[in-house]
Amino acid sequence: xxxxxxxxxxxxxxxxxxxxxxxxAIEPLHVPIHLGGSATLDEVVxxxxxxxxxxxxxxxxxxxxxxxxxxxxxxxxxxxxxxQGVWMDGAxxxxxxxxxxxxx
Numbered sequence: 001x002x003x004x005x006x007x008x009x010x011x012x013x014x015x016x017x018x019x020x021x022x023x024x025a026i027e028p029l030h031v032p033i034h035l036g037g038s039a040t041l042d043e044v045v046x047x048x049x050x051x052x053x054x055x056x057x058x059x060x061x062x063x064x065x066x067x068x069x070x071x072x073x074x075x076x077x078x079x080x081x082x083x084q085g086v087w088m089d090g091a092x093x094x095x096x097x098x099x100x101x102x103x104x
Contacts, residue, residue: 024097033090041081045074 036047048054049070058069080088 021100022097023100024095027094027096029092029094031090033088035077035080035086035088037085039085041074041078041086044077044081044086045070048073048077 036044049058054069054073058066061069077086080086
């Protein structure tokens with residue numbers, strides 16, 4: 001089965017080396033993310049301007065461009081805003097590995 005990016009899900013790799021077996025599993029995790037934990041779009045924009053990669057970039061640009069950058073962040077987040085806050089789809093890969101057997 002493939003996800004929306006064409007990446008195989010539930011991948012399992014097993015390798016035998018020196019009488020040891022290594023099994024690696026990769027599982028996708030998709031969860032909604034309540035961005036900033038705030039109720040309004042403006043609060044989330046403020047949050048993004050204070051912490052994270054956007055805040056870092058805003059801290060090094062010409063101060064005259066700060067409001068332009070802030071508006072760009074707002075326009076990107078606006079489609080995800082609702083009365084319940086700003087929610088986005090989150091995704092991660094859960095990677096686990098297990099080794100068994102003994103080396104000889």
